[in-house]
Amino acid sequence: MFFQKKRNIHGLLLLDKPPGMSSNYALQKVKFIFNAKKAGYVGTLDPLATGMLPICFGECTKFSSYLTESKKRYHVIAKLGEKTSTSDSYGIVIQKRPVSFTSFHLDASIKELTGVINQIPSMYSAIKFNGIPLYKYARKGLNIKRSIREVSIYNIDHISQENNLIEFQVLCSKGTYIRTLVEDLGEKLGCGAHVIFLRRLQIASYSYDKLVKMSHLYELLNKEKNKDINLFKKIDHLLMPIDSPVSFLPKIYLSFQQSYYFKLGQTLNFYSKVKNSLVRVIEQEHKKFIGLGKITEELLIPHRLLSTMY
Known part of the structure; x- marks a missing residue:
């Protein structure tokens, strides 16, 4: 093992x-x-799923909740006519039915599943009951009563259907279970369905072309691992800034002296055109992000600060 002490690194990787x-x-x-x-x-x-999995390092983890709350887009392919134990192709087929519906029936079913809808999460989900993920109960053949969840399906588009396969994209809120959505669609069409392909294309406004493959990380690492200098330079270059999860918030700049007191958690007198909003606070001298603040009237109140050790 050529690694020893773990590194304090900060930023975001779109895996x-x-x-x-x-x-x-x-x-x-x-x-x-x-x-x-x-x-x-x-x-x-x-x-089963592939695609965008944001990984936050170090101080960036303090802002990950803003991504959790964001909209997500998926590319989905489902097989019609078969319902499985897990609602995806990893499960066993528990029911087969003929596929026979009209385009009008499909359009109506899609419309019924768009907007604010209720879902019952699959037993094969990571939701915890008494501290244990539901899928662990499911593997033992146990069925736990799950609460109905309200989620938002903003859009289902790029729909195409051929024989017993249906393909589409879906833009949805946090907490949406695509397997459950597909299973519900299959029931509305009267034939059953399960997911055979699922890829997350987007979280918040992150660009799809920023994705980094695991194989690329290993390739870079293997090229550099025998060098003593700048061992991690190439892979660290792939990280996005600490404040990227909150990039939608406006920036304000503080002087070195103002930054000193802000980092101590002190409220500052501060005039800004931005009112009653969270802001990204930047230390002007070093162009360095130091945390989130909230502006109310002519005050800047510390909201979420980076560690002074960073």
């Missing part, structure tokens, strides 16, 4: 999670590659 891997396993792999002391992922993807 392109490969299929057949849990989100937590992908996180552990990335932490190993970066030799990072602290990291966490945003928005669990099933092992």
